[in-house]
Amino acid sequence: MSALLTAVENRRSYSRVTDVAPTHDELLPLVAASARVADHSALKPWRLIELRGDDRVRLGAAIAKAEHDDTPSRKPLRAPLLLAIVVCEKKSDKVPAWEQEAVASGVAHTLSLLLADAGWGVIWRTGHYTRSKAVRKMHKLKKNEQLLGWLYVGGIPEGAKVGYRKPIDAEEFLSRLP
Numbered sequence: 325m326s327a328l329l330t331a332v333e334n335r336r337s338y339s340r341v342t343d344v345a346p347t348h349d350e351l352l353p354l355v356a357a358s359a360r361v362a363d364h365s366a367l368k369p370w371r372l373i374e375l376r377g378d379d380r381v382r383l384g385a386a387i388a389k390a391e392h393d394d395t396p397s398r399k400p401l402r403a404p405l406l407l408a409i410v411v412c413e414k415k416s417d418k419v420p421a422w423e424q425e426a427v428a429s430g431v432a433h434t435l436s437l438l439l440a441d442a443g444w445g446v447i448w449r450t451g452h453y454t455r456s457k458a459v460r461k462m463h464k465l466k467k468n469e470q471l472l473g474w475l476y477v478g479g480i481p482e483g484a485k486v487g488y489r490k491p492i493d494a495e496e497f498l499s500r501l502p
């Protein structure tokens with residue numbers, strides 16, 4: 325079995341992580357590799373924003389604002405590092421918005437896999453507030469940008485139980501044209 329197949333098969337999400345996180349410099353090669361996803365017209369319609377320390381408190385306040393809640397949300401504090409996934413829609417006659425979202429999404433999935441392979445705990449999270457005005461503003465998104473959520477990243481807790489996802493019957497998902 326190839327190392328890639330094993331890595332993909334073994335990937336799982338960690339909803340609980342410890343407070344260690346990859347540094348900016350450790351992330352760079354993984355981000356560069358993730359950029360190798362298929363990208364129609366090579367528009368690179370994505371970017372990532374690192375949220376660490378008090379950045380997460382600011383996100384908690386923005387979430388509360390979006391949800392008309394008096395108490396700041398503690399959700400962003402569940403991991404030491406959040407990577408906001410941003411799709412940056414580029415002007416193109418050839419590549420519609422949905423294709424550009426597919427590229428940004430591909431980057432996020434690939435980066436999740438590479439982070440998992442490097443030994444980090446990762447989970448992709450969103451929420452009703454993901455595309456709210458308050459959360460947009462806090463990330464200083466431009467008009468052509470939208471959030472696809474955040475990769476929550478941290479250390480894998482000792483003795484963390486491996487989640488189970490029932491294997492699919494691939495025959496059900498792969499068929500010939502009717």
Ligand SMILES: Cc1cc2nc3c(=O)[nH]c(=O)nc-3n(C[C@H](O)[C@H](O)[C@H](O)COP(=O)(O)O)c2cc1C
Pocket residue numbers: 335336337338447448449450451472473487489
């Ligand atoms: C776009 C996207 C958004 C998601 N949002 C959430 C979320 O807000 N909360 C959550 O618990 N899981 C969310 N998930 C699912 C988790 O990332 C994860 O896949 C799920 O918990 C199953 O775990 P597994 O990946 O180990 O099978 C999201 C996944 C994707 C792709």
